[in-house]
Amino acid sequence: MLEVSGLQKKYKDKTVIDNMSFQMKQGEIIGLVGENGAGKSTLLQLLATVMRPTQGDIQLAGLSYRTDIKKIRQKIGYVPQDISIWDEFTVEENMLFFEKLSWKRRTREQCRQLCLDMQLTHWKEGVEFLSGGMKRKLNLAISLLHDPVLLLLDEPTVGIDLKSKTEIGAYLHNLAKNQGKMIMYTSHDMDEITNVCDRVYAIGKDPFYLDLLQKKAVEVEVIT
Ligand SMILES: Nc1ncnc2c1ncn2[C@@H]1O[C@H](COP(=O)(O)OP(=O)(O)OP(=O)(O)O)[C@@H](O)[C@H]1O
Ligand SMILES: [Mg+2]
Structure with missing residues (x-):
């Protein structure tokens, strides 16, 4: 289980993530959507321990991001937006x-x-x-x-052909459903998001993504 509570991230004076709270269970695939600059990559970097939050708590499998960073890193797989x-x-x-x-x-x-x-x-x-x-x-x-328990994927399928995308989607689905992995990933492809994800978080206050995804009958919630 991943538990995020009261998360805040500021870059100097600019608050990108403010008082964000959510939970993620084993076996879940959660999509993260939002306009450019909404804070998707920032959130994934916080969850991946690449950056520290300004405020708030994160816990993974009962381990605290404040005190158990080393153990937590062993449990996380992270694909950054920029290929490395x-x-x-x-x-x-x-x-x-x-x-x-x-x-x-x-x-x-x-x-x-x-x-x-x-x-x-x-x-x-x-x-x-x-x-x-x-x-x-x-x-x-x-x-x-x-073999991470939490996979954080920042636009992992950009430029990947449709056939491979479908097959990777099925593979990720299998990882979540049969091995209990938690997967959070961002994409600007709403068809892919609705096909692969159990739930979707829309970052930011703009109702565009909420309206769009509600029409597609996937469970969507706004987080800021
Ligand atoms: N290292 C940084 N220093 C200062 N500001 C930053 C930094 N990284 C990101 N930002 C700002 O934080 C905001 C959120 O950026 P982020 O990269 O998290 O957005 P995103 O939702 O991933 O966007 P995209 O869809 O373009 O990938 C943006 O306004 C960006 O300019
Ligand atoms: Mg990004």
Whole structure:
């Protein structure tokens, strides 16, 4: 379970997230929507421990973000909005490199299988020669290496073709429903959000997303 209460984030004088509270249960996939600059990436960075909140509490599986950061990091998989992989290495080298940094051991074959699960077959290819969508698939595979309980995905499917997107969506669905993982992800593709997510949080006070998603019959709630 993830519990967020009274969360606030200020950048200098600018309050981006103000008094935000919500809970997420095991097995849930939650979509995060909102206009550019609404604070989606900021929220994911707070949940990923990349940044600290100005105020408020976050707890994951009973562990506090204030005192148990090290243990919490082992439980989190995070795909940032900006792709972060080694361009000068191959897919294989990237996977083996990040496997070494991970606290959970994976064999070469398991690393390869994770790439295949993300529909990425270019095992021996240099990352600089991959397309944008393929790099995102590699980022996704890396985020799964240590078998995290909470997956935070910031626009993970930008540039990914529709077939792969559908298959990755099904894979994430399976991770949540059969392994009890919690997945929160942002996307500007509302069809994808409504297909994959159990619930949606719309960040910000603009009613646009609330109105749009209510028409699509998915449970949507505004958080600020
Ligand atoms: N490091 C930073 N320093 C100062 N302001 C920032 C910083 N990062 C983000 N912001 C501001 O915080 C607000 C929220 O940004 P954020 O990146 O969280 O939005 P977003 O919802 O992810 O947008 P997008 O859909 O474009 O990715 C924006 O107004 C942005 O300018
Ligand atoms: Mg963003």
